[in-house]
Amino acid sequence: MKAAAFEHHEPTTVDKAVSLLESLDSPTILAGGQSLVPMLRFRLARPDTVVDINGIDSLDYLHEEDGYLKLGALARHADVEDSDLIDEKYGSFADTAPLVADPQIRNRGTIVGSIAQADPKGDWGSVLLAHDGEVVAQGPDGERVIPADELFLLPYDTSLGENELVTEARVPVPEAGEGSAYHKLKRKTGDYAMAGVAARLVLDDDGRITDAGIGMTAVDITNARAREAEAHLEGERPSADLFEAAGELAAEESNPESDEHGDASYKERMIDVLTQRALGDAAERAGVVKRRVTP
Amino acid sequence: MSSEPDLTAEPEEHQHADDGGPQPEKHCGHGRGGMGEEVTRKEDKRFITGRGNYVDDIKKPGMLHCEIVRSPHAHARIEDIDGSRAMALDGVVAVLTADDLLEHDLATMPTLMDDTQDVLVNDKVKFQSQEVAAVIAEDRYTAKDAAEKVEVEYDVLEPVVDAEEALEDDAPLIRDELDDQEDNHIFDWETGDKEATQEVFDEAAVTVEEQMEYQRLHPAPIETCGAVADWDPGKDKMTVHMTSQAPHAHRTLFSQVSGIPEHKVRIVSPDVGGGFGNKVPIYPGYVVAAAASYVLEQPVKWIEERSENIQTTGFARDYDMTGEIAATEDGVIQGVKVDVLANHGAYNAAAQPSKFPAGFFNIFTGSYDVDAAYGSLTGAFTNTAPGGVAYRCSFRVTEAVYLIERMVKVLADELDVDPAEIRRRNFIPSDAFPYESATGWNYDSGDYEKALDKALEMADYEHYREEQQRRIAEDADKLIGIGISSFTEVVGAGPGKQCDIAGIEMFDSADLRVNPTGNAVLRIGVQTQGQGHETTFAQIVAEELGMDVDDITVEHGDTDTEPYGLGTYGSRSTPVAGAAAAVAARKVRDKAKSIAANELEAAEEDIEWDRESGEFHVAGAPDRSITITEIAAGAYMNSPGNEEPGLEAVNYYDPPEMTYPFGSYIVVVEVDRETGEVDFEKFVAVDDCGNRINPMIIEGQIHGGLAQGIGTAMLEHVTYDDNGNVTGGDFMNYLLPTANEIPNFETGHTVTPSPHHPIGAKGVGESPTVGSPPAIVNAVVDAMSHAGTSHVEMPMTPDTVWEELDEVGLSISPSENVSFEFDDGASEEPADD
């Protein structure tokens, strides 16, 4: 790798990092480096200064607290993959982690870095959207909380300020009757999604859907919510017909582009298929229905 | 140059067929690592312990670094190049352009197909990322910084990347610097008997036709190309460490291009991290490094980045083919026709024997006994990187095998005959060898039905056929497809009169020296890039001389010490240099006889070589025996006087024919009707490479090649957009399979020795890459052929497969076979529509 020269800072506390970000001229944060380093290698990124946050131990956590599942800025994809808590309670997270990139990248890359990168093909943005999650940012003016819905603006562009450090991503702890899932179509291990769908359902005792979240990957300029599909689900009981209709609505709401890996029309169709599959898993994980696949 | 006839015709006592059961140690009585033993690879110790020595590991005092400035445009005239801002950077030593190279007559270089390629663009850029200028600096970061500061003014021209469009009348002319070039047409080639074939087609009861593209691939060795050039003005000698699959041929070319006499050029190919045909051609980067070292009188290193490797060095395939078969109603093939449009890129830089502009593509009648065949091919220039290298194959045999194995499946489906059965009806019978094909190839030996039968049994073929029918009957959401490929390869070029590289006949060589203390060094003219030569060639000598394999060191890759050879590609190492090693060892054995006679105080005629014990003994007195170690001592310390002292031999082997390894692969896939995803259920590979030197190394070669076959069929494609931008030019877009995409392989073998090879061996390293893509495509097609599918293009992405599913009415939505049951017993039934 022959990156352009840059200055490297390695703060060990959030305060120090924030003050560096404030004082330096257009600094770039380095977390797992799995998106930034490739950009440095291609010289698509040419930062003068890099603030490496890997030495800030206080950002290395993944736990439940105050009604949230909290992922610190140094929680790696592999931490999610290896967590019993995730396995037990967070279906969509458990589905997503092993589908991100490859094992080497998962050992380094972080969830927060992935969200900050705001690649429309990134998987975690969809999960965050489906869960009505949020990120916590520290900047010169202190802390602010940004809901996922207000985070993603354009490809690789978020509503974060240049000097803001995201310390945490979080989603509410699941209620009773809640289930979630993530389905992703990719060509090989290490490949980004051709299309992906995160789904979250909350079912009442009667088996009626009281809340639904659907986030889509790689089919729009940002990770995107399928709002009409969500609305269509609410108040209904899971059925193949219902999920088929939701799949069609989600496909309509998507805006994929054709590329070497697939045509736009195919990707749209896959949003339909993946939405149905993810909803099926989510419904089953909510614990109220059982799915039968025939034959 | 040719070897002694009595030796070459001597496959000796280990020439026997076997049924493919376990066979290690069968060939070699002494158990010290001869033929057939699974000797652990000698080279692995240094690789596993991090002691490999690749070009980029080489550091020389005062070494400078080269970075190449490349064109962002695919077709553009260069108006001006200004290197002053680059030169102004600290640590920059030189900025080179075509003008600088012109002074030394190095602005262009010949390709292996006798075209002339710019080393640095002189006038017009002809493909994206072509070499425009070079920066030489004290370290590689500075070189890269400076390369960005070289200012090039381009007059951008309209590009053409598609071969068919390139041949249209209004296409932009790419090679306007050539005198009589008025269009983008390079050559026409034909093979076989056109009229006879047409007659067969006119009268045939059944004909089938299919168009298929063998997409542009890029061999992707883990190590990219690179060189360290070191001009020594004290010795007037140029030493180039480089990633070369053919160091001697490259030495001759280097000398011819540079004018430096050949005895003052040394090419060293150290450890090479994979070649796959990518490291056969000469690339501008090598020449620039050498020119810079010559001018600056300092060593210069050039190491390619990954995307430079994919975007500019030799690609493979890119054949647009139309195949036709004429057959009887019973499916007996009578004639094969094929027409090809070949995209050669901006220069004709294919790497193949010079008399074969389409390589060995005319082996397209495959494993089948066909009376009449005709093939025609047109080569075209386009604004894409040059290439057409033999990516893990013997010069276009891959395209030929794909064509015929796909066509046989098309025929089977047309006639509704089982694809295994239709092959059986058409195989060249095992008693018909040697067999001359309709396009003039002399197949040495084969038993195709045996390999197919074995594969069918291993694959549990009948079971999967039943399962396939069951799924169809039940309208299941996943379909089963079974694909077969019963391929034949042609490997081991020469013979020298038939095959040459840039005029040099394709023989190969071995130089064996037995030391006084009884161990030996074997130097060979071929070059290993992962094939395991340091082990297998030692095994050949161990077998022939009764030595312990650990007592033999194999050296290769240094033109100052190794005998002249043509290098490793096209599975030629064992067929050619392997034969040379065996013959050299037998020469040593002959000489050893007189020394043995002297030592044992017997007449030379009475000395017998016993392969079982690996010793010489006096006829009729087995206990009066002597080993090669003892003979070696005798050769140097008690020489008989009637012979020259020492115990050495050299052999330059010109093969009488090529060898024809073959095999049958069976692939079972599951196709997801909702997404078009393909999963491998079973993957059986039965190979026959004649006598087997090291079964473990063979299995490793098969596994690697099958992985590349899967990459070919499912993932890999160098794509371009209409502006000539490479859109598949890095590993995010040029997708290689990982271990996760590779299923469990079940390998098996049969043994049909080559009758003309000294140890009865054939090449094997490339069979799996050549043979597996059609098996995989046939499997996917087979999953849908009941609904009318006849072809799916590679790479078979989920999208391509789904489009086909949809086209033939097999695509479904998940809702069609899912239902939900509530805890209270209520259920929501599947949608009915």
Ligand SMILES: Cc1cc2nc3c(=O)[nH]c(=O)nc-3n(C[C@H](O)[C@H](O)[C@H](O)COP(=O)(O)OP(=O)(O)OC[C@H]3O[C@@H](n4cnc5c(N)ncnc54)[C@H](O)[C@@H]3O)c2cc1C
């Ligand atoms: C081959 C390959 C395949 C991949 N496949 C996938 C895939 O399938 N799915 C997927 O989702 N991702 C994939 N990725 C991307 C991977 O998930 C990255 O880990 C992730 O996108 C970035 O996380 P990181 O910690 O490595 O961030 P970095 O690369 O360190 O940073 C990425 C960006 O985010 C900013 N940033 C990082 N941390 C913070 C923070 N705390 N606050 C504010 N800004 C911050 C950085 O400044 C930078 O701009 C792949 C990457 C590669 C190289």
